[in-house]
Amino acid sequence: xxxxxxxxxxxxxxxxxxxxxxxxxxxxxxxxxxxxxxxxxxxxxxxxxxxxxxxxxxxxxxxxxxxxxxxxxxxxxxxxxxxxxxxxxxxxxxxxxxxxxxxxxxxxxxxxxxxxxxxxxxxxxxxxxxxxxxxxxxxxxxxxxxxxxxxxxxxxxxxxxxxxxxxxxxxxxxxxxxxxxxxxxxxxxxxxxxxxxxxxxxxxxxxxxxxxxxx
Amino acid sequence: xxxxxxxxxxxxxxxxxxxxxxxxxxxxxxxxxxxxxxxxxxxxxxxxxxxxxxxxxxxxxxxxxxxxxxxxxxxxxxxxxxxxxxxxxxxxxxxxxxxxxxxxxxxxxxxxxxxxxxxxxxxxxxxxxxxxxxxxxxxxxxxxxxxxxxxxxxxxxxxxxxxxxxxxxxxxxxxxxxxxxxxxxxxxxxxxxxxxxxxxxxxxxxxxxxxxxxx
Numbered sequence: 001x002x003x004x005x006x007x008x009x010x011x012x013x014x015x016x017x018x019x020x021x022x023x024x025x026x027x028x029x030x031x032x033x034x035x036x037x038x039x040x041x042x043x044x045x046x047x048x049x050x051x052x053x054x055x056x057x058x059x060x061x062x063x064x065x066x067x068x069x070x071x072x073x074x075x076x077x078x079x080x081x082x083x084x085x086x087x088x089x090x091x092x093x094x095x096x097x098x099x100x101x102x103x104x105x106x107x108x109x110x111x112x113x114x115x116x117x118x119x120x121x122x123x124x125x126x127x128x129x130x131x132x133x134x135x136x137x138x139x140x141x142x143x144x145x146x147x148x149x150x151x152x153x154x155x156x157x158x159x160x161x162x163x164x165x166x167x168x169x170x171x172x173x174x175x176x177x178x179x180x181x182x183x184x185x186x187x188x189x190x191x192x193x194x195x196x197x198x199x200x201x202x203x204x205x206x207x208x209x210x211x212x213x214x215x
Numbered sequence: 216x217x218x219x220x221x222x223x224x225x226x227x228x229x230x231x232x233x234x235x236x237x238x239x240x241x242x243x244x245x246x247x248x249x250x251x252x253x254x255x256x257x258x259x260x261x262x263x264x265x266x267x268x269x270x271x272x273x274x275x276x277x278x279x280x281x282x283x284x285x286x287x288x289x290x291x292x293x294x295x296x297x298x299x300x301x302x303x304x305x306x307x308x309x310x311x312x313x314x315x316x317x318x319x320x321x322x323x324x325x326x327x328x329x330x331x332x333x334x335x336x337x338x339x340x341x342x343x344x345x346x347x348x349x350x351x352x353x354x355x356x357x358x359x360x361x362x363x364x365x366x367x368x369x370x371x372x373x374x375x376x377x378x379x380x381x382x383x384x385x386x387x388x389x390x391x392x393x394x395x396x397x398x399x400x401x402x403x404x405x406x407x408x409x410x411x412x413x414x415x416x417x418x419x420x421x422x423x424x425x426x427x428x429x430x
Binding site: 034117161163164166167168170171172174175177178179181182197200201203204205207208209210212213 | 249332376378379381382383385386387389390392393396397412415416418419420422423424425427428
């Protein structure tokens, strides 16, 4: 294993990759993955298709890389809350807020994730595409595992209602993902307003899992 | 207005329509709308494409009719809880349970609704397709309005937390819709198990909106 060689990603080429991913995410999110061509993405970039192919082997690879980028962003945003000390409820609240904010800030990427998981756009996937997808599934599983663990801890210590853990996890994650469907940023929206939205969604997610107050 | 004439839907032709809708929903849900052809649906039915075209003008019309059928089923299931007497929390719980059960029982139809709203498969819609879609949006709006009203009543009487109503509605509906993503019926699943799932999801939705118990 060497860190040199033609496949080494230089900072400049990393920038170009990010630029391509951003253009792809924007067009995929707006028009749907299947209706968007590499030609359109190249045009958006003011570049040739060759430039895209230099960095990504196919549209399917580009789609998966958009998704992986999205999951990486979410993971980085949520991990500090997961690793923080304190009771499970407090950590879940912090994770939930971070999840919603990260999603609002990077909405196009997350819309592509939803399309990838939902739209059937991966049906008929080739072997290579299947491998990309397996990679992505592993990443989202690792992401969800943080929420699963903190929920399990809350049920264990009694601060959260003891109920089916998988249903709880899926329900909470879906509520936290909901803004990807309904959130449309206003041009004059303030950071305080964005925080308020994240706060309300996090409060609702907590309410869905916390044990009722005694009395 | 007359109830006779060539466009009258006879019981037999209504059955055929339902059969076509069921085949379309099953294939659309499994393989994605855009990847499914009318030929495949005809093959599934053991019929010709002509039979489908006799009842539905286009694939887009078939897709929208699958969705409308889905929303109609949900509306019928949820309306009794909405119109029931009693406090908003009790009515919401009944509506939530009915929503989840109806969705679990008619999963393929609901997956098509999700694809239609999410997958970008309606981009580039023609005028006629746009009209179908407007119709569908009106129906889902009327459906959501039942939940909006009961949530507003709960906030009004203080039994539910006073917070942004649209965010509350969207979050609750998304949590209630989540089973369409994660629910896969087991062949040996009992009615009691299905009821248990619906019960847990309804409990979580209630927890997300109810005011914390005083004390």
